[in-house]
Amino acid sequence: MLSDSEIQRILVIEAHPDDVDFGVAGTIARWTDAGIEVVYCIVTDGDAGGHDESMPRAEIAPLRRKEQTAAAACVGVTDLRFLGYPDGRVEATLGLRKDLARVIRQVRPDRAVCPSPDRNYARIGVSHPDHRAVGSAALDAIYPDARNPYAFPELREEEGQEPWTVREAWLPGGPAPNHYVDVTDTFHRKMAALRAHESQTGHMDELEDFLRGWLARAAAQGGLPEGRLAEMFQVIETG
Numbered sequence: 316m317l318s319d320s321e322i323q324r325i326l327v328i329e330a331h332p333d334d335v336d337f338g339v340a341g342t343i344a345r346w347t348d349a350g351i352e353v354v355y356c357i358v359t360d361g362d363a364g365g366h367d368e369s370m371p372r373a374e375i376a377p378l379r380r381k382e383q384t385a386a387a388a389c390v391g392v393t394d395l396r397f398l399g400y401p402d403g404r405v406e407a408t409l410g411l412r413k414d415l416a417r418v419i420r421q422v423r424p425d426r427a428v429c430p431s432p433d434r435n436y437a438r439i440g441v442s443h444p445d446h447r448a449v450g451s452a453a454l455d456a457i458y459p460d461a462r463n464p465y466a467f468p469e470l471r472e473e474e475g476q477e478p479w480t481v482r483e484a485w486l487p488g489g490p491a492p493n494h495y496v497d498v499t500d501t502f503h504r505k506m507a508a509l510r511a512h513e514s515q516t517g518h519m520d521e522l523e524d525f526l527r528g529w530l531a532r533a534a535a536q537g538g539l540p541e542g543r544l545a546e547m548f549q550v551i552e553t554g
């Protein structure tokens with residue numbers, strides 16, 4: 316696994332606004348504090364989410380982009396790319412692979428974060444079909460599309476996007492975690508980021524207790540000392 320000191324840029328690819336904050340925000344705050352540049356690529360606008368029946372659906376997408384932008388600021392991220400795919404209907408198409416390969420070539424990250432394409436039978440909510448589709452397309456974009464000059468040759472010929480090799484991928488929420496990041500000291504910023512998704516978390520009175528329990532169990536699973544909180548990942552070498 317690469318040391319954070321070897322990392323200049325990290326690209327976080329997620330399906331919906333708020334996925335990054337539930338799964339990774341505590342770790343991202345540590346990365347940006349260390350001077351690493353972090354960019355978000357959010358595939359859908361989460362326009363099938365929310366609970367407020369009185370709000371016109373057309374207003375959901377811009378609201379959720381705004382909430383995600385505010386949440387990103389809580390953990391030191393200001394560069395967000397929204398791909399605008401329809402929420403709930405994402406498939407791992409060649410078109411999505413190309414769109415993600417383009418973003419990878421533009422951002423040129425050393426490390427990427429993306430959902431797991433595998434269904435986690437222990438935590439069904441984390442295996443939403445959009446998450447699995449984005450995870451599958453993202454890993455295909457990491458290998459081979461972004462690095463292969465002959466994959467989507469128009470990216471290079473028409474847009475001038477040169478091939479790029481991502482050296483490592485981190486998958487939160489997958490069925491086989493092998494790395495645990497202590498987020499005890501950045502937990503308050505993760506909470507602030509989650510609260511910024513007001514349309515999603517405004518009604519969740521138990522959110523902080525729920526998250527503390529969840530992250531404490533991850534810390535215990537990772538062998539961290541009692542009282543610590545952790546986010547967990549399956550780290551894959553992709554270089």
Ligand SMILES: [Zn+2]
Pocket residue numbers: 330331334443446
């Ligand atoms: Zn999601």
